[in-house]
Amino acid sequence: MSQVTFRIWRGEGKEGEFKEYKTEITEGMVVLDAVHQIQAESAGDMAVRWNCKAGKCGSCSAEVNGMPKLMCMTRMNTLPQDKPITIEPIKAFPRIKDLVTDVSWNFDVKKRIKKFKPRPPDAPDGTWRMQQEDIDRPQEFRKCIECFLCQDVCHVLRDHHMHESFIGPRFLIYTAALEMHPLDTENRAKDLKDEFGIGLCNITKCCTKVCPENITITDNGIIPLKERVVDEFFDPVNKLLRIFKPNS
Amino acid sequence: MAVKQDRLVQIGFMETGRRDSWWLPPVLTFAGYTAFIVYTTWAALQNANYWDGNLLSPFYSPELFGKSPHAIFGPEPSWWPNAIFPYSPALLILAFPAGFRMTCYYYRGAYYKAFWADPPGCAVGEPRKTYWGERTFPLIIQNIHRYFMYAAVAFIFLLSYDIYVSMKFPDGFGISLGTLILATNVVLIGSYTFGCHSFRHIAGGVLDRISRASVRKKVYDCSSCLNRRHMLFAWVSMFTVMFCDIYTRLCAMGVWTNWRIL
Ligand code: SF4
Ligand code: SF4
Ligand code: FES
Ligand code: FES
Numbered sequence: 001m002s003q004v005t006f007r008i009w010r011g012e013g014k015e016g017e018f019k020e021y022k023t024e025i026t027e028g029m030v031v032l033d034a035v036h037q038i039q040a041e042s043a044g045d046m047a048v049r050w051n052c053k054a055g056k057c058g059s060c061s062a063e064v065n066g067m068p069k070l071m072c073m074t075r076m077n078t079l080p081q082d083k084p085i086t087i088e089p090i091k092a093f094p095r096i097k098d099l100v101t102d103v104s105w106n107f108d109v110k111k112r113i114k115k116f117k118p119r120p121p122d123a124p125d126g127t128w129r130m131q132q133e134d135i136d137r138p139q140e141f142r143k144c145i146e147c148f149l150c151q152d153v154c155h156v157l158r159d160h161h162m163h164e165s166f167i168g169p170r171f172l173i174y175t176a177a178l179e180m181h182p183l184d185t186e187n188r189a190k191d192l193k194d195e196f197g198i199g200l201c202n203i204t205k206c207c208t209k210v211c212p213e214n215i216t217i218t219d220n221g222i223i224p225l226k227e228r229v230v231d232e233f234f235d236p237v238n239k240l241l242r243i244f245k246p247n248s
Numbered sequence: 249m250a251v252k253q254d255r256l257v258q259i260g261f262m263e264t265g266r267r268d269s270w271w272l273p274p275v276l277t278f279a280g281y282t283a284f285i286v287y288t289t290w291a292a293l294q295n296a297n298y299w300d301g302n303l304l305s306p307f308y309s310p311e312l313f314g315k316s317p318h319a320i321f322g323p324e325p326s327w328w329p330n331a332i333f334p335y336s337p338a339l340l341i342l343a344f345p346a347g348f349r350m351t352c353y354y355y356r357g358a359y360y361k362a363f364w365a366d367p368p369g370c371a372v373g374e375p376r377k378t379y380w381g382e383r384t385f386p387l388i389i390q391n392i393h394r395y396f397m398y399a400a401v402a403f404i405f406l407l408s409y410d411i412y413v414s415m416k417f418p419d420g421f422g423i424s425l426g427t428l429i430l431a432t433n434v435v436l437i438g439s440y441t442f443g444c445h446s447f448r449h450i451a452g453g454v455l456d457r458i459s460r461a462s463v464r465k466k467v468y469d470c471s472s473c474l475n476r477r478h479m480l481f482a483w484v485s486m487f488t489v490m491f492c493d494i495y496t497r498l499c500a501m502g503v504w505t506n507w508r509i510l
């Protein structure tokens with residue numbers, strides 16, 4: 001048992017400040033436990049979003065000592081406790097109150113992505129056949145819990161606020177899961193280039209680094225999509241070849 | 249749909265809550281690349297000490313025109329404007345490997361951070377407010393990467409040929425320490441090249457139903473396996489290629505002798 005000091009962001013909208021709280025940390029506690037304890041002991045009005053406490057709902061995203069993390073999956077014993085531990089809301093989205101941000105932009109973005117469009121069913125009963133090895137790639141992206149930590153750390157949104165022209169890593173891999181799906185027949189390359197701003201990603205891999213589901217966002221998702229965009233728009237030889245082989 | 253910009257916090261240059269040494273990787277990257285660029289440029293301009301008997305420095309391979317016995321098409325071209333820019337065989341070919349590395353997805357991400365602070369580190373504030381990314385000129389040119397990859401694959405064969413040449417001695421077959429060094433380099437450059445994202449894409453990544461192309465599936469799996477260590481091979485092969493040049497150069501200068509093993 002030890003007393004640990006926390007500096008937690010308190011405020012409404014953009015206005016606010018860090019406030020210090022002390023609480024007892026016992027073995028096995030995660031950051032979210034500490035926040036709940038502080039809420040119970042000394043800050044009953046502190047706003048914090050959480051749900052599953054198991055790293056699966058993606059609600060408890062925050063920045064702990066400056067790094068985007070799930071509070072429920074960040075063990076206290078992984079943090080240095082001799083100095084105050086800072087907890088602040090994620091920065092790529094508007095702040096509402098304390099640790100809670102307005103992430104609704106993400107849900108609007110999702111609606112802009114062309115839906116799954118499967119080929120006609122393979123069997124008379126209206127079902128399809130797929131090979132596991134073909135679905136392996138989309139499955140990696142389906143692990144996403146929509147915590148938006150990758151969106152938060154991505155400098156295109158975080159520093160440059162280019163929400164209008166860039167959909168962010170979360171939705172690039174969402175698009176990748178559809179594009180690479182063995183049944184899907186839709187083509188999203190033009191949208192990726194023109195509407196979704198894939199060219200704005202400069203492959204600095206911060207998104208991959210913070211993903212709590214360890215999805216290889218950049219290497220397995222974004223770069224392969226960039227290559228598909230090159231196929232369609234920047235590779236004259238490939239274009240020429242496709243005149244002769246239109247379905248490749 | 250839009251996020252109201254005035255509701256977002258502005259982050260200042262170098263502003264971060266991170267307490268770890270986030271600056272260390274970009275500093276090391278900066279130092280490593282700078283050392284490599286400086287050495288390569290110097291070595292490429294020497295036009296001397298780039299071969300030692302059957303050993304040819306990879307910076308000069310293939311030697312199209314030059315004064316060494318490795319030159320494929322004969323001596324240095326007489327029409328070269330030596331008064332303006334002194335000739336070196338490396339000048340004719342170095343653009344290919346250099347372009348390959350410059351446009352490599354891994355290197356790009358790393359040098360955008362280390363040389364351009366875009367961003368300086370993850371969750372660390374940036375110096376500039378404007379940002380174009382790779383969407384417009386000049387960085388849109390990075391999309392050319394796969395063409396450099398085609399050249400890089402050809403270079404694997406050319407560099408392999410140099411290993412073969414390094415085993416030809418006046419008295420017949422032999423193996424020297426130089427042979428082993430060249431061979432190690434080719435293995436590592438090969439691991440780098442065949443783990444390239446563009447190679448991986450063309451090998452099989454482009455296919456949504458790869459199960460129907462079993463040979464491509466195998467190549468794709470191998471490439472993916474190398475791709476997971478792409479950063480490692482990028483660094484290690486950068487140093488081995490540099491070391492091949494240093495070794496050849498020191499042997500040519502008589503500082504070291506190329507030790508014959510067999
Ligand atoms: S790799 Fe691309 S999407 Fe991921 S954080 Fe960097 S710029 Fe953003
Ligand atoms: S990709 Fe990873 S970091 Fe991004 S929202 Fe999904 S789970 Fe979170
Ligand atoms: S509370 Fe559900 S992910 Fe943390
Ligand atoms: S991605 Fe690194 S060499 Fe192609």
